[in-house]
Amino acid sequence: MVPTKHTLVALVEDKPGVLNRMVSLFRRRGFNIASIAVGSSELSGFSRVTFVVDGPLAMVEQVRKQLGKVVDVVKVSDITEENIVIRELALVKVKATSATRSEIIQIVDVFRSDIVDVAQDSLTIEVTGAEQKIESLLDLLRTFGIKEIVRTGCIAMTRGGAGTANGSTKGRDNEQTP
Amino acid sequence: MKLTGAQILCESLLKEGVDVIFGFPGGAVLPLYDTLPQYPALRHILVRHEQGAAHAADGYARVTGKVGVCLATSGPGASNLVTGIANAHLDSVPIVAITGQVARPFIGKDAFQEVDITGITLPITKHNYLVLEVESLPRVIKEAFYLARTGRPGPVLIDIPRDVFLEQTEFHYPQKVEIPGYKPTLQGHPAQIKKAADVINNARKPVIISGRGVLISGAFAELKQLAEMAQIPVITTLLGISSFPESHILSYGMMGMHGMAYANMAVDACDLLIAIGMRFDDRATSKVSGFAPNARIVHIDIDPAEIGKNVRVDVPIVGDVKRVLVALNKLIPPAEHIDWIHQVDEWRRQHPLVVPRTSKKVLPQYVVHKLYELTKGEAIIVTGVGQNQMWAAQHYWYDKPNSFISSGGLGTMGYGLPAAMGAKVGCPDRIVWCIDGDGSFQMTLHELATIHQDQIAVKIAVINNGFLGMVRQWQQLFYGKRYVATPLTCPDFVKLADAYCVPALRVEKKEEVAPAIQQAMKHDGPFLIDFVVEPEENVYPFVAPGTALSQIIEEPRKEVTAWSQQSTP
Numbered sequence: 001m002v003p004t005k006h007t008l009v010a011l012v013e014d015k016p017g018v019l020n021r022m023v024s025l026f027r028r029r030g031f032n033i034a035s036i037a038v039g040s041s042e043l044s045g046f047s048r049v050t051f052v053v054d055g056p057l058a059m060v061e062q063v064r065k066q067l068g069k070v071v072d073v074v075k076v077s078d079i080t081e082e083n084i085v086i087r088e089l090a091l092v093k094v095k096a097t098s099a100t101r102s103e104i105i106q107i108v109d110v111f112r113s114d115i116v117d118v119a120q121d122s123l124t125i126e127v128t129g130a131e132q133k134i135e136s137l138l139d140l141l142r143t144f145g146i147k148e149i150v151r152t153g154c155i156a157m158t159r160g161g162a163g164t165a166n167g168s169t170k171g172r173d174n175e176q177t178p
Numbered sequence: 179m180k181l182t183g184a185q186i187l188c189e190s191l192l193k194e195g196v197d198v199i200f201g202f203p204g205g206a207v208l209p210l211y212d213t214l215p216q217y218p219a220l221r222h223i224l225v226r227h228e229q230g231a232a233h234a235a236d237g238y239a240r241v242t243g244k245v246g247v248c249l250a251t252s253g254p255g256a257s258n259l260v261t262g263i264a265n266a267h268l269d270s271v272p273i274v275a276i277t278g279q280v281a282r283p284f285i286g287k288d289a290f291q292e293v294d295i296t297g298i299t300l301p302i303t304k305h306n307y308l309v310l311e312v313e314s315l316p317r318v319i320k321e322a323f324y325l326a327r328t329g330r331p332g333p334v335l336i337d338i339p340r341d342v343f344l345e346q347t348e349f350h351y352p353q354k355v356e357i358p359g360y361k362p363t364l365q366g367h368p369a370q371i372k373k374a375a376d377v378i379n380n381a382r383k384p385v386i387i388s389g390r391g392v393l394i395s396g397a398f399a400e401l402k403q404l405a406e407m408a409q410i411p412v413i414t415t416l417l418g419i420s421s422f423p424e425s426h427i428l429s430y431g432m433m434g435m436h437g438m439a440y441a442n443m444a445v446d447a448c449d450l451l452i453a454i455g456m457r458f459d460d461r462a463t464s465k466v467s468g469f470a471p472n473a474r475i476v477h478i479d480i481d482p483a484e485i486g487k488n489v490r491v492d493v494p495i496v497g498d499v500k501r502v503l504v505a506l507n508k509l510i511p512p513a514e515h516i517d518w519i520h521q522v523d524e525w526r527r528q529h530p531l532v533v534p535r536t537s538k539k540v541l542p543q544y545v546v547h548k549l550y551e552l553t554k555g556e557a558i559i560v561t562g563v564g565q566n567q568m569w570a571a572q573h574y575w576y577d578k579p580n581s582f583i584s585s586g587g588l589g590t591m592g593y594g595l596p597a598a599m600g601a602k603v604g605c606p607d608r609i610v611w612c613i614d615g616d617g618s619f620q621m622t623l624h625e626l627a628t629i630h631q632d633q634i635a636v637k638i639a640v641i642n643n644g645f646l647g648m649v650r651q652w653q654q655l656f657y658g659k660r661y662v663a664t665p666l667t668c669p670d671f672v673k674l675a676d677a678y679c680v681p682a683l684r685v686e687k688k689e690e691v692a693p694a695i696q697q698a699m700k701h702d703g704p705f706l707i708d709f710v711v712e713p714e715e716n717v718y719p720f721v722a723p724g725t726a727l728s729q730i731i732e733e734p735r736k737e738v739t740a741w742s743q744q745s746t747p
């Protein structure tokens with residue numbers, strides 16, 4: 001099956017409004033963002049943004065090209081098909097009683113995640129991983145009652161020596177850069 | 179020596195070759211206006227509404243190929259520009275809009291006349307800037323002009339707080355621009371160009387669709403060479419009109435909703451469609467699933483995002499149209515498509531652009547045709563929106579590049595007069611006629627004051643049908659003839675023009691049409707003619723929205739008048 005979720009990574013200039021320019025484009029053109037994560041990059045004055053976009057390939061191509069047209073966006077790549085590391089961080093506050101606490105801790109161990117806060121009636125768990133891992137953990141924790149979830153959205157990077165989204169743009173239409 | 183922000187702006191505009199600014203003053207830009215007299219080389223034309231300033235800059239840019247400049251104060255001045263900026267955005271017109279902003283300490287405080295104009299124009303500009311320190315002003319202006327005119331052109335807005343105009347700093351104008359995220363692809367990919375040449379050389383029924391990109395890129399000669407070399411019929415989009423001489427034997431006019439029947443038939447039947455500098459707008463393609471069903475498509479455009487956006491493309495080439503065509507033409511040997519040309523000619527014979535009947539009343543098509551004859555096809559025609567626009571597109575034949583100026587993408591009523599004003603300022607030696615609708619004209623007619631004050635010799639032909647005609651036509655055809663909110667009670671346009679000191683005539687009879695046009699052209703200065711025309715005339719051919727291009731509704735009354743037959747190019 002063709003994956004409908006695509007991971008796009010963009011290198012952008014750190015300018016006021018750059019996020020607004022990108023996000024407004026999604027809204028205006030009716031593209032679906034599953035998640036977006038932004039942070040500084042190895043280059044001063046530049047940030048790197050990871051978008052997870054949901055939709056058919058043609059739409060994702062449009063997203064990539066339209067993002068590429070934003071003047072403050074230096075480079076956009078769809079890295080879905082590449083060998084990549086994808087990670088997301090989630091904090092989960094789950095109900096815990098003296099009866100369930102140890103069972104929860106076991107699950108947390110299996111998922112190699114951490115308990116970052118313990119309260120009378122709850123545990124807060126920090127988990128990092130690919131989306132699937134987080135979803136599986138959440139599924140297991142749901143039986144105990146989840147009080148709150150906060151997720152960062154995915155960040156992604158290609159494996160190996162080549163940089164992500166500062167080399168060539170992966171395009172199908174012969175364009176070099178937008 | 180230190181200069182103020184206002185002086186820096188003026189110096190920078192001069193460096194960019196600006197000779198005219200269309201603007202309207204107000205509090206936030208007063209320091210700039212106070213500085214303008216120090217720069218007599220910057221001609222300021224005072225419009226009567228900021229929308230007119232943006233359209234004038236747009237008209238100026240389209241005819242000159244240079245960047246048009248408009249200027250407005252903060253708040254309502256800036257927001258009044260919005261329609262004009264959106265218009266330029268959709269038609270890829272290079273303009274730089276300069277707006278005043280409230281002083282920096284007041285930004286974000288809902289201060290008097292504060293609007294977030296960079297926020298508002300974010301989706302309708304190619305890029306925009308809020309200048310927060312005077313030191314960055316030269317760089318921003320340099321970048322703005324560069325962005326506006328290069329790549330796929332478009333509007334760029336620069337928002338400048340009042341106190342930045344007053345602040346002083348050393349003035350250094352940058353030599354180069356450094357925008358890491360902006361490197362338009364100009365050269366087409368050789369492998370793609372080779373592929374395109376192969377499909378062109380193997381096509382039996384090729385068609386070229388030429389869009390505004392050909393005009394922007396200045397590829398008039400290259401397009402002609404391609405068409406002639408490979409003997410390919412050339413059809414244009416609305417905005418592609420005048421990118422290929424319409425009197426040329428290979429010209430088959432405009433396609434689309436009100437395109438020539440034979441042009442649409444050729445697009446429908448072709449086996450290869452070479453789309454050049456156009457973006458498959460829905461008014462051109464009609465129902466996409468029924469568009470050019472048998473054709474492979476070669477698409478040449480500078481904007482990669484246009485490739486595959488609306489229609490599937492077999493051979494995409496991203497690049498500047500002119501450069502791509504220069505490279506492509508080298509790979510195209512002479513070819514003949516006699517049978518195909520005969521076929522399209524046959525369609526043209528069977529489905530000519532007709533004018534239905536001889537009428538006592540003035541027919542709008544006749545007015546346009548007379549304008550063509552009496553200006554010898556050499557005028558720049560600027561249109562309103564609606565039926566008048568379509569008749570101007572259909573019944574005048576455009577041979578010179580950039581001689582048809584019209585609001586295509588946005589379809590902005592009120593575009594005509596201010597854009598004509600800008601066109602005349604840009605090309606003072608050309609005859610500029612504004613063919614306008616009575617509805618469209620009333621949206622911006624206050625610019626009559628501007629053309630009088632600055633003696634901008636625009637000639638105005640109001641096609642006065644007493645209706646919002648194009649909407650009335652849809653009501654007639656699709657809403658059971660229920661004319662809701664489309665009949666117009668118009669003012670006396672002759673008296674009105676008179677009040678603005680613009681000489682004017684009313685024409686109600688066919689035989690008065692030509693003399694009136696001649697009188698208008700003899701007059702040295704602006705002139706208006708109120709053509710009272712057949713009120714319920716419709717525009718044909720017509721492809722109803724949502725149907726395929728092949729489903730052409732033609733003029734039901736086929737009583738062809740002599741002039742329309744003989745003048746079919």
Ligand SMILES: Cc1ncc(C[n+]2csc(CCOP(=O)(O)OP(=O)(O)O)c2C)c(N)n1
Nearest residue numbers: 564565566589591615616617618646647648
């Ligand atoms: C600003 C704006 N408002 C509304 C429309 C919708 N519209 C398209 S054509 C038209 C009628 C135009 O009437 P007129 O200017 O008299 O020209 P005609 O069609 O009669 O030649 C209208 C209302 C528009 N295009 N632009």
